[in-house]
Amino acid sequence: MASSDTDPRLLVLAPGDNIAVARLEIAAGTTLQVVGRPVMLQRALGFGHKIALRDIAAGERIVKYGAPIGRATADIALGDYVHNHNVASDYMPNTVAVEAAP
Amino acid sequence: MTDLAMRGWLRSDGRKGIRNYVAVAYLVECAHHVSKEIAWPYREQGAHVIGFPGCYPNAYALKMMQRLCTHPNVGAVLLVSLGCEGFNKKLLERTIRDSGRPVELLAIQENGGTRSTIEKGRQWVETQLKSLAAQPTEPMAVSDLVVGTICGGSDATSGLTANPAMGRAFDFLVQEKAAAIFEETGELIGMEGWMAERAVTPELGHELKACVAKAARYYETLGYPSFAPGNADGGLTTIEEKSLGAYAKSGASPISGIIKPGDIPPRGGLYLLDVVPDGEVRFGFPNISDNAEIAELIACGAHVILFSTGRGSVVGSALAPVIKVCANPRTFARMADDMDVNAGRILEGSADLDTVGREIFDLIKRVGAGEATRSEGLGHQEFILTYKSFEPIGPACLPAVA
Incomplete structure (x- = not known):
């Protein structure tokens, strides 16, 4: 399974998930093992934020704890940061637009 | 660790109590x-x-x-x-x-x-x-138990540790034919499509969706926000992901039915308790605080309540023991006296969801055998009951019985 060759700072909630969650804040520039591949973080990964465990094509479901939490709006590569810049709700289309402005 | 055997007081309706x-x-x-x-x-x-x-x-x-x-x-x-x-x-x-x-x-x-x-x-x-x-007691099995779940004083850790760990405990309970009840339909918005796929019949799936739609409408009328900017800062991307945190308490078992406050699950399995009143918005908020929902779970026959908290709730309840599952390791360190289970170890990497889920399941059995929970030991006996109105559940809500 993925978790054995994935950095322990990343939490994989259920087998089959295509994202993992940071157990704690991880600094930008840190290199993490993600499913056996080294990934250098382009930006800090906050606690509870997500990283892709495999390549995810635009339109594919994002699966966390076995449940779909939205859909990729762009191609996402293994190790990419996953948030509202590349994922949209299937339920409430304006979530991204509302949340994009800080 | 040896488990003390559970023993219960047999009542005239065939149910057994873990307290008297x-x-x-x-x-x-x-x-x-x-x-x-x-x-x-x-x-x-x-x-x-x-x-x-x-x-x-x-x-x-x-x-x-x-x-x-x-x-x-x-x-x-x-x-x-x-x-x-x-x-x-x-x-x-x-x-x-x-x-x-x-x-x-x-x-x-x-x-x-x-x-x-x-x-x-x-x-x-x-x-x-x-x-x-x-009064004498009789041997009691896990299948005699009804267990409810709730979260309160949640933070970003709740959905990652305590809630999914309680979901695992729910899976263990349902495997041994206990009845497990989850609720908080207002916090399941966006999950109903997925939840409906877990229903034992398509008709029940339809009812599950209707149940969440009712909650969404009710909370919208009350001006209750569903997704706030702070949620995105905490790493939550969509309303589905936010709701997933609360939804994770339900575990992965098929959903056997929907009940309303005071309805007793007819057999083992996983049930959704619909706590949102029917009809137009009346009497204010459906549940003014966590204990209002706890009282409703107990009215459905729950012997024990699993309560997940990140920021640190201290409440217990009258009539049924409350097991506090603490999601956040820092909160646990600060309020250890009030907490029964430290699910925050999952964040520290020293335990996984299955281990903590099993720990919760074992604790439920010990509490069933008489062990006092932290809130019981501290004398917590909170209770709230206010006005509401409900229609009876429809025939599609309990397919195994119809």
Whole structure:
């Protein structure tokens, strides 16, 4: 399974998930093992934020704890940061637009 | 670790209680003080205060009180009335008597006021506690249990550690044919499509979706926000992901039915408790705080409540033990006395979800065998019941029975 060759700072909630969650804040520039591949973080990964465990094509479901939490709006590569810049709700289309402005 | 065997008090309806309490129930706020005074000297020996504060009658409140007073953890009931309130006390008294439990109705106006009612009430409670202490118990299996789940004082850790770990515990319970109840439909918005796929019939799936839509409408009318900017800062991308945190408490078992407050699950399995009133918005917020939902889970027969908290709730409940599962390791370190399980170890990497889920499951069995939870030991016996209105559940809600 993925978790054995994935950095322990990343939490994989259920087998089959295509994202993992940071157990704690991880600094930008840190290199993490993600499913056996080294990934250098382009930006800090906050606690509870997500990283892709495999390549995810635009339109594919994002699966966390076995449940779909939205859909990729762009191609996402293994190790990419996953948030509202590349994922949209299937339920409430304006979530991204509302949340994009800080 | 050896598990003590669970033993329960067998009631006339076939259910078994893991506690044998005397409930002291006020039937209007005007009788609350007298009830509290009656129970106070016996609060550590099993006298618990519950009640309904309203003077105007309400069908939901009556049903709740009927179910609570005949809950398997209750062995005897003292009803305390002022005398002139609108509560249907005779019907409640008859329901309790028909269940085979000792019951006494004291009206303060007919018993010489505060002081003499307290005196009479204490004598009755003392006599009942003695006779309950002598009642025999029977072996009890996991399949005899009803367990409810709730989260309160949540933070970003709740959905990552405590809630999914309680979901695992729910899976273990359902595997052994216990009834497990989750709720908070207002926090499941966006998950209903996925949840409907877990329903045992398509009709039930449809009802599950309708149930969440009702909650969304209700909370929208009350101006309750569903997704706030702070959620995105915390790493939550969509409303689905936010709801997933609460939804994770339900585990992965098929969903067997929908029940409403006071409905008792007809057999083992996983049930959604619909706590949002039917009809137009009335009486304010559906559940004014966590204990209102806990009381509803108990009215559905829950013997034990699993309570997940990140920021650190301290509450327990009257009538049923509450197991506190702490999601955040820092909160656990700060409030260890109040917490039964440290699910925050999942974030520290020293335990996984299965380990903590198993730990919760084992603790439920020990509590069923008599071990006190932290909130029980600290004397927490919170209770809230307010006005609501419900329609009965439809035939599609409990497919296994129809």
